[in-house]
Amino acid sequence: MKFTLSWLKEYLDTDASLEEICTALNDTGLEVEGVENMAEVLKDFTVAKVIEARQHPDADRLRVCDVETKDGMVQVVCGAPNARTGLVGVFAGPGTHVPGTGVDLQTGVIRGVESAGMLCSERELMISEDHDGIIDFNEDIAVGTSAAEALGLDDPIIDIAITPNRPDALGVYGVARDLAAKGLGTLKPLNIEPVEGNYDSPISVSLNFPDGDTTPCPHFIGRFFKGVKNGPSPEWMQRRLRAVGLRPISALVDITNYVTIAYARPLHVFDAAKVNGNIQVRFAKEGESLVALDGKTYKLDDTMTVIADDNSAESIGGIMGGEETGCQENTTDVFLEVAYFDPIRTATTGRKLNVQSDARYRFERGIDPTYLDTGVDIATKLILDICGGEVSHKTQAGQTPDVSKTYFLRGDRVKTLGGLDVDLSRQAEILNSLGFETAVKDDGLECSIPPWRPDVNGEADLVEEVCRIIGLDNVPEVALPRFNEIAKPVLTVIQKRMLATRRKLATQGLCEAVTWSFLPEEQAKLFGGGKPEVKLANPISVELSDMRPSLLPNLISAVGRNVARGTLDVGLFEVGQVYLGDKPEDETLRACGVRRGNMISRAWNEQQRNVDCFDAKADAITALKEAGAPVQSLQVVQGAPDWFHPGRSGTFQLGPKNQLGWFGEIHPFVLEKMGVKGPLVGFEIVLNNIPTGKQKSAARPALNVSDLMSVKRDFAFVVSKDTPAEKIEKAAKGADKSLITDVSIFDVFMGDSIGADNKSIAFEITLQPKAKTLTDEDIEAVCAKVINKVEKATGGSLRG
């Protein structure tokens, strides 16, 4: 909310400086968003008079002016077409910073004539876009007067952010009250003399809701003014309205806006000549519509409060008046509306109609429901003073709703909740200055809440009032007691998995990305998602419409963007949430990585190689191991979800019911749909699915190694093409579990020489004797067992 310093001082008697006022506003919770102080910006600009303007000897478009300034006579060369003898304008001397041009003025010589300053245009002062000529006051203003004052811009504008709990501070008067409580001055009494009126209003008012319910508009006061003269409002009012961003329209309209800003008391004036019969407040009829003052037509429904005459709705209650009955220049009779509208209904209506107004903003936050009578008196005085005319008696319907509330503030509560030691008498003083009535009772205060504070609903709110006026900066800091002298670990198993996986994947050369939780529907569907319950009702764009069913698609898109920028070899990973449904248990934490392009890039000493399925497998195993998965007992089975290449992908599982993750090439169809060129491989593991092992002791089992030499032997078997290598490895290892410590496949061969349906797998076994050196016979015996086991398990044969 914006207001000017002079406006504030109309209600606050204070000597405080602008800076002190701003500090106090911030402290009390009325956050200063900005201050516009043109007096400060224009402090070096003063009024000056051109004593003589004559043609420049060497330039047609320039004039040489003798200017009377606050520092005496000065010669200025001026290019403005309106520079003339006798002009009273704004002068800036050498050294002045000109805000509109950003230039610091210097004495110069222009076409051979010295010029010691400048006569300014409005644009040069940044007060308008006008640059057709220099400022011409067209009246005699004393030379040396500050430009800001002469221009009527010497009133600083303060912009404050009002939190939704403080409707009272949506009026300058309420702001003044807070500042007075803060100790910045005295709140001036209003001193509004009620005007009785000398006739009955020809327009009467009724509340007309179903079943006599008046909660949508509990109270309405109206008043008739006849013989008013509408026209421009006085300069002082226009200036204030303009300063806070409102366009002056006419005296009657400006008065309503003025009272809204000054006292947070929205009003409305109807052109009485256009009102048919009497005024009633009722729900709109289904299908009823209204052209409002903003020129837009609003379709109303039967939950919305309207002010209607005998024919139709003429105003949307608490939100905006209608165009039909709006006041014009020629309006002579007006009907003033001062009402209280229900905040929730006003908010709902405003939202449904998508209409913003100063009135709605205040009504939906809750204005003072007892302030109707005073509001009428304030408006009456302004209308009569400015527009003249004759005023009727007040006419009203309904009554002031009872909003009285009382809460008890324990004497020590400011200390025990707010951490501030404040005398009870001081607490009472603060609350009283904010309009609370207090009575000492049982070492505490019985507090009546003022009707303009709907936000105060309990003891904690009273504590806040005291604290914010004393200032939170004054609350002494108190250390939190330590739970343990040396802190204990705080992370959960899954959090530790997340951290470990993340760091580990970064050591593998992958860069961590953080991508959106959303993606386009089409991509969601490509990766097994697209369920209606994880589709946003109001996505920010169609590109971000669904919750991600996998981390892969957003990473693949990211790869695509990097490739498009010319980075062809990309490795990215993410550890984050995936949403398979809308319940908490549908949300899993996953780790995912993708690699694209070269695994080994072209180099003088290395063989270039593309990424492949086994790079993704290695990444996945590394991550799984770091996350604490039992990698020794993990099964790897052929195939993965549909978005992987059907033949070049695999699944990690602990039995068919518990899949821990997938790896492989991404399906070329998926890549094509996403517009990303491969080769591209990836993996995704579900950190939640890793079984939580038993809490192990920190101590390791004893190291058990043999000093005897290990022996290595090579084998090659011809097996059918579809035999998993893992089967051969397991069979070989099973030949002698204690002696064979490692089986390592070093070659896979396919070729016509061994039959088109076959492959040859060569591996090396490591035999580690424990008790005695192996004899040739021992070794041969184990080798025979290996051959036997592998042949039996695979149906293959030792390659001759």
Place this chain on the structure above:
Amino acid sequence: MTETLDLEKLEQDLIAQVDQASNEQALEEVRIGALGKKGTISAMMKGMGKLDPEQRKSTGQALNALKARVSQAIATQKEVLKKQAMDLRLATEHVDVTLPARKRSEGTIHPVSQVWEEVVQIFGDLGFSVAEGPHIESDWYNFGALNIPDEHPARQEHDTFYFNPDKDGSRKVLRTHTSPVQIRTMETNQPPIRIIAPGRTFRCDSDQTHTPMFHQVEGLVLDSDIHLGHLKWTLTEFCKAIFELDDVKMRFRSSHFPFTEPSMEIDIGCTWENGQVKIGEGDDWLEILGSGMVHPNVIRAGGLDPDKVQGFAFGVGIDRIAMLKYGIPDLRAFFESDLRWLRHYGFSALNVPNLAGGLS
């Protein structure tokens, strides 16, 4: 006498031959000529059988000594030759060491993750555990339980992402803040409670300084006697620790959040130099934290008794801390996954923040 002279002469000859041997093969020939089965020394050894015992003893001793000295000379020369041969070979072995090394790609950690760990380090030391909650929340946890009723104007300010209503008409939301975790924590824990809840949050907002997804960390402390002074201390210590400064200029402003009472916003002092912000001092202020004493209605919603339990809560943007601390200018770039950005602003895999070594 002559025998002695002969041996001296022989030794001189043999040592000279050893010294002259210019390669291992020549040296081997010298060895065979002297010490081989048919070598000179071996022959003389054999010839000793003809001598009388006295002579045999002295000659034997002399020959043995001679044999030892020649063997030693040969061994020494062998080492010399070997070294020479190796030097010769190495002189031919040469690489251009200015050629590039084998490439090892280094990965990076995202600033959001790094700051997550920094925040956890600080609060972990104060005994805060790390709590979590779902991103897809019910209206109750995100709003109702946090004292934000349906028509509260604050609700409109949240720019909430909604899901479509289910068959009962209730609609889930994407959590607009991490505060729902407060309620979930109260439901499953008894005071004393100290948690932080870092994580993703969502607002239907996207412009120069807003992204539809961002990261917050929530804090909650509940006990019987926690007050505003504890809150101020905690946040002051946090700011000093996270920005690694001995002192941070801070301003505590009264404010409003539906879920706290009293509420305050915290600004930290800063200066701007060439578009870069310097934290901790100066005449400008940056708003970084929202906080307050947990509202009695919120404590009640969490299933606890506000007459017995009180405490504070706060929320701070993780991305915002990262931007301020590490001078990252644009929030939107956090989520664009541009490798150039990730490498520039990312952190080494082994740069794990910790209190002993420092947080950055």
